Structure formats: C-alpha cells, structure tokens
Amino acid sequence: MKIADPEESALDLLRNARLPGRDGLHDIEIDGARLGRILPAGLGAGGVLLDAAGALVSPPFVEPHVHLDTALTAGEPRWNASGSLWEGIAVWSERKRTLTRDDVIARATEVLRWYAANGVLHVRSHVDVTDPGLVALDAMLEVRERVADVITLQLVAFPQEGIVSFADGAELLEEAARRGVDAIGAIPHFEDTREDGVRSLEIAFDVAQRHGLLLDAHCDEIDDEQSRFVEVLATLARRGGLRDRATASHTTAMGSYNGAYSYKLQRILARAGINLVCNPMANLCLQGRFDGYPRRRGVTQVKEMLGAGVNVAFGHDDVMDPWFPLGTAFPLQVALTGIAAAQLTGPAEIDEAFAMVTERAARVLRLGDGYGLAEGRPANLVVLPAESPYDAVRRQTRPSHVVARGRIVAETPPAPTLLRWPGRDPEEVDFRRPGDRTT
Known part of the structure; x- marks a missing residue:
C-alpha cells in the first residue's frame, strides 16, 4: 500500500481497488467527506490518498x-x-x-x-x-x-x-x-x-x-x-x-x-x-x-x-x-x-x-444512503488485503486501512509469516492457494 499527500489535489483518490461484486480494478474519487465517482482503474482524478494495489475495498x-x-x-x-x-x-x-x-x-x-x-x-x-x-x-x-x-x-x-x-x-x-x-x-x-x-x-x-x-x-x-x-x-x-x-x-x-x-x-x-x-x-x-x-x-x-x-x-x-x-x-x-x-x-x-x-x-x-460505495455517500470504507469477501472471511484478514469521512483513521501494517522449511530458502506464507492469487 502506498499513501501520498492528500493536499496535492482538491480531490483525493483511492486507486486500484477491487470491489465486491464487480470485475476488474477501480479508482474511487473522494471529495472531502463524500465519495465521488467510481471509475475503472486509471481514470480517476485527484491526489492519491491510497493505492489499494488490488486489495478488496468494502463499505465499512x-x-x-x-x-x-x-x-x-x-x-x-x-x-x-x-x-x-x-x-x-x-x-x-x-x-x-x-x-x-x-x-x-x-x-x-x-x-x-x-x-x-x-x-x-x-x-x-x-x-x-x-x-x-x-x-x-x-x-x-x-x-x-x-x-x-x-x-x-x-x-x-x-x-x-x-x-x-x-x-x-x-x-x-x-x-x-x-x-x-x-x-x-x-x-x-x-x-x-x-x-x-x-x-x-x-x-x-x-x-x-x-x-x-x-x-x-x-x-x-x-x-x-x-x-x-x-x-x-x-x-x-x-x-x-x-x-x-x-x-x-x-x-x-x-x-x-x-x-x-x-x-x-x-x-x-x-x-x-x-x-x-x-x-x-x-x-x-x-x-x-x-x-x-x-x-x-x-x-x-x-x-x-x-x-x-x-x-x-x-x-x-x-x-x-x-x-x-x-x-x-x-x-x-x-x-x-x-x-x-x-x-x-x-x-x-x-x-x-x-x-x-x-x-x-x-x-x-x-x-440507507448513509452507507455504501456510491457517489455522494459518506467516504467510509475498509481496505482488506484479500481477493474477495470469501478470501477475507477464510483468512480472517484485518483491514490494512480504515477510512472514515475521507480520512485514514486506522492502519494495520502487514505482518508476513516467514517459513524456514528444511531444504528450501526462507519464504513468506500467506495462506492463499497459489491459483487464487490475482495480485
């Protein structure tokens, strides 16, 4: 995840988000405490608040x-x-x-x-x-x-x-x-x-x-x-x-x-x-x-x-x-x-x-309209280092970032597990099936 200075533009931007029930990656524009447009990745405007890098972004x-x-x-x-x-x-x-x-x-x-x-x-x-x-x-x-x-x-x-x-x-x-x-x-x-x-x-x-x-x-x-x-x-x-x-x-x-x-x-x-x-x-x-x-x-x-x-x-x-x-x-x-x-x-x-x-x-x-990922609704969301809701539940992934009213209010740094298996170089274990990885 990369965080940039939100003062670079009147709009903030959450880039490369994977959204529940939608194909591909998306950019989410954030206008103050409200969500702006949700567009295919690369089309959003604004200073980069956060690059989700393919992580799942959900309503809170x-x-x-x-x-x-x-x-x-x-x-x-x-x-x-x-x-x-x-x-x-x-x-x-x-x-x-x-x-x-x-x-x-x-x-x-x-x-x-x-x-x-x-x-x-x-x-x-x-x-x-x-x-x-x-x-x-x-x-x-x-x-x-x-x-x-x-x-x-x-x-x-x-x-x-x-x-x-x-x-x-x-x-x-x-x-x-x-x-x-x-x-x-x-x-x-x-x-x-x-x-x-x-x-x-x-x-x-x-x-x-x-x-x-x-x-x-x-x-x-x-x-x-x-x-x-x-x-x-x-x-x-x-x-x-x-x-x-x-x-x-x-x-x-x-x-x-x-x-x-x-x-x-x-x-x-x-x-x-x-x-x-x-x-x-x-x-x-x-x-x-x-x-x-x-x-x-x-x-x-x-x-x-x-x-x-x-x-x-x-x-x-x-x-x-x-x-x-x-x-x-x-x-x-x-x-x-x-x-x-x-x-x-x-x-x-x-x-x-x-x-x-x-x-x-x-x-x-x-x-009601005070919840959800849609233009004009409160800029409240969570970024989960997961491929899907199924993956998030199975691996019990905690949010890497929590955004409340357009501000990042919580961050959980990644804590990888390093496995030192006999006969192999040390390697990270993230408990995903290799075929399930899309990022």
Missing part, C-alpha cells in the same frame, strides 16, 4: 448488536461459573450497582476504538435501563457524541430485567426515550408470564411509535421451544406499520421449533418485513447449558430465514463481559463463527455471511 463493517455498557467487565465482581444466560444476568445485576459515569465511558470508548481499528464505523449498542439512576444510559449518550467524528453510534434502551416484571420498568423506558435513545428494546421471554411478555412488547412498540424511534427487542433468547414471542413482535410490527424499523435479536428458541411451526413462522416474518440479528459467538456458549446430549447450540434459523427473504445480520452481542469472556470486536470472526454454526458453507452463502456484517447489518440500522 457494521455492528448491529453489542452491549457496550457491560463490555470489559468479565470477572467483575465474579466470573459466570455456569456460563448460562441467567447467571450472566445475575452477575451483571451485581456489577451494575457499582457503575459510575466514568467507568462506563472509559470501557465503552475503549471497545469503540477497537471497533474502529477493525473497520467498524457503525455500531448499535443496547444499554441497560433497569437502573433507577440511568447511569449507564447517560454515560452512553455522552459517548455517542464523543465518537461521532469516526463512529455512528445508535443506542437501544434495553430493559435487561424486564418492563412489566421490573418495578417502574415502563416509566424507565419512557424516560430513556425522552433522553434521546435511537431505539426501544424489550426482553419478553424474561418477563414473569407469557402475558407479561406480550404486554412488554406492546409497551415497547407504543413508546417507539410515539417517539418516532426504532425497535430492537431481545426475543426468545432461551432454549424453550414454547417461547414464541417473535411471532408477536412481527405481527405488531406489521399491523402497526413499523415493519423493517423493528428487529428481533437472538431468537435462539427458533433452533428448537418443529418443522411445521417453523414453516408458518417464515411466512409471518417475511410478510412483516422485520430484521433478525443472530449473535453466534455468545449464543453458542450461552445456550444449551441445561441440556444433556444431544445438546442444542442456540442459533436461530439463519439459512432458512435468509431463504424466506428475511433480512438477517450477525452481531457480537458481548465483548469480554459476564455472558462472553472473549472477543476483540472483529466482525469477520463473528462471520466465520456464524458460517460454522449455521452451516453456510456454499460460496454464495459465505458471501452472504460477509454481507451480514456489512450491507445486511446496515439495513438493520436503517443507514
């Missing part, structure tokens, strides 16, 4: 589901010994009592720095609002403003301990809407009764619609095949007109549904137009903890819902917290895990997995 990664207020708290005040979702909630309830504004801001900002370094420039974070002081929410509202020059951060008011079953849960949700969140959440399967769960969704939809907000509910994150709140969410979204402004996250119970109900559900979700977010890394670990063998692995019906025309995206959910103690905020790790968990091994399916952390995730956040 998008994180559709994470909990930044809980990030980096793994082991505090204790580890989740059982590894279950329920103990994770109990551990967080203990840790929540010690939250301070500075604590939340420091942890959330650090993980957002990791996201930016990994090429993620759009993030949706759920924030626990079952706290009478709303400490985490106020801190995250400040973080949203602090990172706005690099990352677009959406905040979801998330009632971790319920709306109906938690004292003043509905009032706290309403207050969160007044304070300026982007979306309203719910957790119907955690409520005390099914009736409470349905009522919690009705309350969440009412708040979202009155305040003109999106809706993103943790839905059926349980192994119970009788947990069927996603049908309620989808029906409310269709009848109330929210449609693709509504998202059902997790839906892990879907992995336990019988075939007849699953077939009916595909029609309900496709007709409603809602989004699904699957969080494969966290849910593979959290679900099935009460099973013997065979043990369920807590992944929603990704392949089937994609086939039915439902928009599905992959998210992290957790980065080093009581529910999942690992993670570096790298979306291609999530995509690879999702491929294995959902058995998306066909070439077209692997390309879809890449889309599930880029374009499909952008649809969840409803980024």
Whole structure:
C-alpha cells in the first residue's frame, strides 16, 4: 500500500481497488467527506490518498448488536461459573450497582476504538435501563457524541430485567426515550408470564411509535421451544406499520421449533418485513447449558430465514463481559463463527455471511444512503488485503486501512509469516492457494 499527500489535489483518490461484486480494478474519487465517482482503474482524478494495489475495498463493517455498557467487565465482581444466560444476568445485576459515569465511558470508548481499528464505523449498542439512576444510559449518550467524528453510534434502551416484571420498568423506558435513545428494546421471554411478555412488547412498540424511534427487542433468547414471542413482535410490527424499523435479536428458541411451526413462522416474518440479528459467538456458549446430549447450540434459523427473504445480520452481542469472556470486536470472526454454526458453507452463502456484517447489518440500522460505495455517500470504507469477501472471511484478514469521512483513521501494517522449511530458502506464507492469487 502506498499513501501520498492528500493536499496535492482538491480531490483525493483511492486507486486500484477491487470491489465486491464487480470485475476488474477501480479508482474511487473522494471529495472531502463524500465519495465521488467510481471509475475503472486509471481514470480517476485527484491526489492519491491510497493505492489499494488490488486489495478488496468494502463499505465499512457494521455492528448491529453489542452491549457496550457491560463490555470489559468479565470477572467483575465474579466470573459466570455456569456460563448460562441467567447467571450472566445475575452477575451483571451485581456489577451494575457499582457503575459510575466514568467507568462506563472509559470501557465503552475503549471497545469503540477497537471497533474502529477493525473497520467498524457503525455500531448499535443496547444499554441497560433497569437502573433507577440511568447511569449507564447517560454515560452512553455522552459517548455517542464523543465518537461521532469516526463512529455512528445508535443506542437501544434495553430493559435487561424486564418492563412489566421490573418495578417502574415502563416509566424507565419512557424516560430513556425522552433522553434521546435511537431505539426501544424489550426482553419478553424474561418477563414473569407469557402475558407479561406480550404486554412488554406492546409497551415497547407504543413508546417507539410515539417517539418516532426504532425497535430492537431481545426475543426468545432461551432454549424453550414454547417461547414464541417473535411471532408477536412481527405481527405488531406489521399491523402497526413499523415493519423493517423493528428487529428481533437472538431468537435462539427458533433452533428448537418443529418443522411445521417453523414453516408458518417464515411466512409471518417475511410478510412483516422485520430484521433478525443472530449473535453466534455468545449464543453458542450461552445456550444449551441445561441440556444433556444431544445438546442444542442456540442459533436461530439463519439459512432458512435468509431463504424466506428475511433480512438477517450477525452481531457480537458481548465483548469480554459476564455472558462472553472473549472477543476483540472483529466482525469477520463473528462471520466465520456464524458460517460454522449455521452451516453456510456454499460460496454464495459465505458471501452472504460477509454481507451480514456489512450491507445486511446496515439495513438493520436503517443507514440507507448513509452507507455504501456510491457517489455522494459518506467516504467510509475498509481496505482488506484479500481477493474477495470469501478470501477475507477464510483468512480472517484485518483491514490494512480504515477510512472514515475521507480520512485514514486506522492502519494495520502487514505482518508476513516467514517459513524456514528444511531444504528450501526462507519464504513468506500467506495462506492463499497459489491459483487464487490475482495480485
């Protein structure tokens, strides 16, 4: 990669880029914070900001589901010994009592720095609002403003301990809407009764619609095949007109549904137009903890819902917290895990997995014209030293450069592996099949 002085011309130029779904190499003109023309290589004008030298250039990664207020708290005040979702909630309830504004801001900002370094420039974070002081929410509202020059951060008011079953849960949700969140959440399967769960969704939809907000509910994150709140969410979204402004996250119970109900559900979700977010890394670990063998692995019906025309995206959910103690905020790790968990091994399916952390995730956040490689859109992109989305996922290539609003904000120098094989001269190993190399 070669970087030149961007002051040489009124336009900057990213040269020799390989673009997803397009043949040949291209030049991308950058006019300030916006993309200009995208032309065949050699035809672009401007001072060379970057020569991609045939690397894959993609719109930035998008994180559709994470909990930044809980990030980096793994082991505090204790580890989740059982590894279950329920103990994770109990551990967080203990840790929540010690939250301070500075604590939340420091942890959330650090993980957002990791996201930016990994090429993620759009993030949706759920924030626990079952706290009478709303400490985490106020801190995250400040973080949203602090990172706005690099990352677009959406905040979801998330009632971790319920709306109906938690004292003043509905009032706290309403207050969160007044304070300026982007979306309203719910957790119907955690409520005390099914009736409470349905009522919690009705309350969440009412708040979202009155305040003109999106809706993103943790839905059926349980192994119970009788947990069927996603049908309620989808029906409310269709009848109330929210449609693709509504998202059902997790839906892990879907992995336990019988075939007849699953077939009916595909029609309900496709007709409603809602989004699904699957969080494969966290849910593979959290679900099935009460099973013997065979043990369920807590992944929603990704392949089937994609086939039915439902928009599905992959998210992290957790980065080093009581529910999942690992993670570096790298979306291609999530995509690879999702491929294995959902058995998306066909070439077209692997390309879809890449889309599930880029374009499909952008649809969840409803980024519209604020996302994508097209003239006039924000100059946000990642340069991946790969031949294709398939290659990037398989080799887990981190971005060599991340461009936010026309500025290079992150660089990862190449780190080749030198193999000293007996009887041969030392040589670099890049884990590509020789026949796949095009540069």
